[in-house]
Amino acid sequence: MTAPALPLIEKPAMRVIDLKLWYGSSLALDSISLDLPERRITAFIGPSGCGKSTLLRCLNRMNDLVDGVRTEGSVLFGGRSIFDPEVDVNALRKRIGMVFQKSNPFPKTVYENVAYGPRIHGVRAKGELDGIVERGLRAAALWDEVKDRLHESALQLSGGQQQRLCIARALAVEPEVLLLDEPCSALDPVATAKIEELLLELREHYTIAIVTHNMQQAARVSDYTAFLYLGRLIEFGETRELFVKPREQQTQDYITGRFG
Amino acid sequence: MTTRTPRRLDLSALFTWLTGAALALDLLLIVGLLVLVAVRGAGALWPHPVWSLGLADGTRVLGEIHSREPIPDAETGRLGDAGRIRVRIGNRDVSGLDFRWIDETQVTSRETPRDAVLVERLEWGPFFGFPAEIRTRAGVVASGPDSVWTAFGPLHDAKVALRERLRDVERGAIGDVNHEIERVRLAERRLEREAPPEPARSERAAALAARRAELEARYETHLAELRALREELADGELVLTTADGAQHAIPLGQIVRASQPNALGLGGKLSLYADRIAEFVGGQPREANTEGGIFPALFGTVMMVFLMSLFVVPFGVVAAIYLREYAREGFVTRAIRIAVNNLAGVPSIVFGVFGLGFFVYGVGGSIDRLFFADALPTPTFGTGGILWASLTLSLLTVPVVIVATEEGLAAVPQAVRQGSRALGATHFETLRRVVIPAAAPGMLTGLILAMARAAGEVAPLMIVGMVKLAPTLPIDHHPPFVHLERKFMHLGFHIYDVGFQSPNVEAAAPLVFATTALLIAIVVSLNLTAIVLRNRLRRQLAGRGV
Numbered sequence: 081m082t083a084p085a086l087p088l089i090e091k092p093a094m095r096v097i098d099l100k101l102w103y104g105s106s107l108a109l110d111s112i113s114l115d116l117p118e119r120r121i122t123a124f125i126g127p128s129g130c131g132k133s134t135l136l137r138c139l140n141r142m143n144d145l146v147d148g149v150r151t152e153g154s155v156l157f158g159g160r161s162i163f164d165p166e167v168d169v170n171a172l173r174k175r176i177g178m179v180f181q182k183s184n185p186f187p188k189t190v191y192e193n194v195a196y197g198p199r200i201h202g203v204r205a206k207g208e209l210d211g212i213v214e215r216g217l218r219a220a221a222l223w224d225e226v227k228d229r230l231h232e233s234a235l236q237l238s239g240g241q242q243q244r245l246c247i248a249r250a251l252a253v254e255p256e257v258l259l260l261d262e263p264c265s266a267l268d269p270v271a272t273a274k275i276e277e278l279l280l281e282l283r284e285h286y287t288i289a290i291v292t293h294n295m296q297q298a299a300r301v302s303d304y305t306a307f308l309y310l311g312r313l314i315e316f317g318e319t320r321e322l323f324v325k326p327r328e329q330q331t332q333d334y335i336t337g338r339f340g
Numbered sequence: 341m342t343t344r345t346p347r348r349l350d351l352s353a354l355f356t357w358l359t360g361a362a363l364a365l366d367l368l369l370i371v372g373l374l375v376l377v378a379v380r381g382a383g384a385l386w387p388h389p390v391w392s393l394g395l396a397d398g399t400r401v402l403g404e405i406h407s408r409e410p411i412p413d414a415e416t417g418r419l420g421d422a423g424r425i426r427v428r429i430g431n432r433d434v435s436g437l438d439f440r441w442i443d444e445t446q447v448t449s450r451e452t453p454r455d456a457v458l459v460e461r462l463e464w465g466p467f468f469g470f471p472a473e474i475r476t477r478a479g480v481v482a483s484g485p486d487s488v489w490t491a492f493g494p495l496h497d498a499k500v501a502l503r504e505r506l507r508d509v510e511r512g513a514i515g516d517v518n519h520e521i522e523r524v525r526l527a528e529r530r531l532e533r534e535a536p537p538e539p540a541r542s543e544r545a546a547a548l549a550a551r552r553a554e555l556e557a558r559y560e561t562h563l564a565e566l567r568a569l570r571e572e573l574a575d576g577e578l579v580l581t582t583a584d585g586a587q588h589a590i591p592l593g594q595i596v597r598a599s600q601p602n603a604l605g606l607g608g609k610l611s612l613y614a615d616r617i618a619e620f621v622g623g624q625p626r627e628a629n630t631e632g633g634i635f636p637a638l639f640g641t642v643m644m645v646f647l648m649s650l651f652v653v654p655f656g657v658v659a660a661i662y663l664r665e666y667a668r669e670g671f672v673t674r675a676i677r678i679a680v681n682n683l684a685g686v687p688s689i690v691f692g693v694f695g696l697g698f699f700v701y702g703v704g705g706s707i708d709r710l711f712f713a714d715a716l717p718t719p720t721f722g723t724g725g726i727l728w729a730s731l732t733l734s735l736l737t738v739p740v741v742i743v744a745t746e747e748g749l750a751a752v753p754q755a756v757r758q759g760s761r762a763l764g765a766t767h768f769e770t771l772r773r774v775v776i777p778a779a780a781p782g783m784l785t786g787l788i789l790a791m792a793r794a795a796g797e798v799a800p801l802m803i804v805g806m807v808k809l810a811p812t813l814p815i816d817h818h819p820p821f822v823h824l825e826r827k828f829m830h831l832g833f834h835i836y837d838v839g840f841q842s843p844n845v846e847a848a849a850p851l852v853f854a855t856t857a858l859l860i861a862i863v864v865s866l867n868l869t870a871i872v873l874r875n876r877l878r879r880q881l882a883g884r885g886v
């Protein structure tokens with residue numbers, strides 16, 4: 081399955097402008113600028129340690145939780161920099177959801193995992209929560225597998241199911257953007273295929289950024305691809321173009337596997 | 341090259357054996373201790389046969405054989421077949437001794453006469469004899485072993501009921517009146533202190549005087565009732581023939597229970613055993629704690645442990661949450677953590693001294709001056725009590741709770757916390773809804789360790805409110821029902837007191853084992869409850885069943 085051809089200039093949901101990030105004194109992101117087009121999937125690829133996760137974590141300010149992080153530049157979301165001191169970080173994270181590389185369900189029941197976010201944001205009514213949980217699980221293509229064990233511990237689910245539960249959990253707070261950090265790295269091909277299928281469905285409603293090490297995956301699911309190397313953005317463009325005829329030699333080397 | 345491996349002693353096998361042996365030794369010691377305590381404790385109240393021994397000098401001895409030990413041969417010094425037996429002959433008011441050692445060679449005949457009676461008394465301990473007659477003021481009611489025994493049952497039941505009524509009047513009605521009179525006395529003192537202007541003063545004084553007169557009248561009626569009951573109780577006595585043929589009268593009102601152990605079948609023995617256990621667990625102590633029950637000590641121990649848990653859990657858990665989740669890791673945090681860990685190693689008596697100085701004299705003294713000034717100089721909270729004892733113990737055990745809670749918190753993965761933060765939850769919401777529930781088993785572990793430590797701790801309690809005999813329980817029917825200022829009894833101290841401080845240590849030894857068994861049983865059951873709770877929580881979190 082290939083992504084359909086798209087016009088290159090689309091309405092961006094998020095814009096990263098000249099973003100620099102330091103861990104202590106070491107520069108991890110160097111002048112990154114890119115757009116995440118609305119309702120499109122953007123893939124971040126690059127060798128290990130190049131800063132993909134760091135960039136992703138900037139987008140919902142999860143880096144705030146790391147000691148000694150300093151950023152420069154801006155990330156615009158809804159026309160406003162998310163680094164603005166007036167921005168409510170928790171409200172921001174509600175609008176920009178995140179799924180981690182390693183699935184991290186709460187040690188609670190399946191139901192409680194999905195209902196957690198809405199509860200935090202003030203949903204109390206049982207009926208409403210039931211609806212949100214079902215919709216979230218259906219959206220994450222997990223409903224049929226867990227509908228009879230909603231009140232069993234989430235830790236009993238398989239790895240792939242846990243990862244989809246984390247997606248359902250993120251979707252339950254109705255975000256506008258979904259950030260996924262190597263969501264399939266711990267999964268087998270069947271579970272991976274399920275999640276890829278899911279991403280293509282979610283693309284209808286959400287702006288998605290995904291980090292992946294799997295070139296085929298990036299080629300299969302994403303509309304745009306960003307190649308990072310040593311903290312710098314080497315190339316960013318339409319996925320098909322980037323994979324078929326990359327502009328940069330480094331990109332060419334990386335996607336053909338001739339690269340450390 | 342391969343053949344030239346240097347020859348080494350294979351230490352790994354040896355080490356495995358060593359560690360295994362050490363573990364086995366530990367287990368053996370623990371199991372041995374438990375078995376000893378359980379067997380001696382359970383056996384303490386089991387009915388023994390009553391032996392009638394004929395001695396070479398022509399006298400007879402009646403009693404229970406408690407133990408036997410071999411005597412070394414006079415010439416060789418080796419232990420042979422010869423031995424001596426320790427007989428509990430009771431009848432302390434007649435013979436002056438409870439136990440007697442008898443050389444086995446002196447014993448010419450042994451039998452267990454069916455009609456031998458063991459009488460357990462309120463005073464002077466057990467009495468062994470044969471039933472002779474029952475006398476009341478009206479004259480001889482029954483004579484001859486069989487008819488005495490049949491007549492005794494109903495008479496004894498009546499006396500037991502009478503004793504119960506007597507206690508009700510003493511503790512209930514008279515206690516209530518005393519309580520009221522005490523309140524009137526305090527009101528009078530307050531009046532004296534406040535000294536209001538004249539008409540009000542004499543009005544209040546008159547009201548108090550009237551109330552006092554009424555209460556004193558009520559006291560007199562109860563006293564009269566008490567005298568009548570006592571008189572009725574004093575009527576009647578059971579006359580027994582001792583082993584040497586002398587007759588001895590025991591007032592019926594003094595008899596706790598009488599039995600003919602040799603005539604009892606298994607069922608009878610079991611019911612006698614159950615009766616004794618019920619008295620032991622639920623009854624009041626008698627004879628300087630060496631007889632009767634240990635209920636006040638049991639109650640005091642459990643209540644103290646619960647109060648302690650009530651203080652230590654919130655305190656320790658909150659402190660641990662601050663240390664682990666809020667405080668910035670650094671020199672100060674590390675220093676505090678080291679200090680907390682070292683606190684666990686401070687001798688417990690030091691905590692007792694601190695509790696006395698800080699809680700009892702400091703806090704308690706202030707409370708007295710502020711709220712109980714009428715009762716001064718008699719202290720209310722300014723003296724040892726169950727509240728101060730529990731607080732002292734919670735200081736003693738708080739390091740355990742802090743360490744266990746911190747470990748529980750540290751075990752909650754960073755990834756799970758980040759998952760919560762990524763959903764837009766604040767640090768506090770994450771803590772409350774994800775981290776603390778996940779760390780709850782760790783907190784329960786801390787509580788388990790704290791309770792085990794607290795239940796067995798005696799030394800610090802001796803100076804902050806524990807007593808060998810408390811007249812009242814810390815909970816009763818007088819408002820406010822829970823009296824945290826009261827002194828209390830404790831099983832650990834009870835063991836020490838009965839076993840080593842009583843005038844009749846030999847007779848009390850079995851009770852020491854029974855009390856120890858009970859204390860261990862309490863600690864184990866408190867722990868088991870917490871462990872079951874913790875495992876259920878863990879299962880819920882890990883997902884094996886809900």
Ligand SMILES: Nc1ncnc2c1ncn2[C@@H]1O[C@H](COP(=O)(O)OP(=O)(O)OP(=O)(O)O)[C@@H](O)[C@H]1O
Nearest residue numbers: 103104108126127128129130131132133134135146
């Ligand atoms: N918390 C941190 N503190 C200090 N340095 C960090 C931290 N996290 C990441 N780094 C550094 O920043 C750089 C980028 O790391 P990042 O995790 O973004 O790489 P990545 O592209 O996601 O790699 P991978 O594909 O292996 O996940 C690396 O050199 C890493 O060592």
Ligand SMILES: [Mg+2]
Nearest residue numbers: 132133134261
């Ligand atoms: Mg990464």
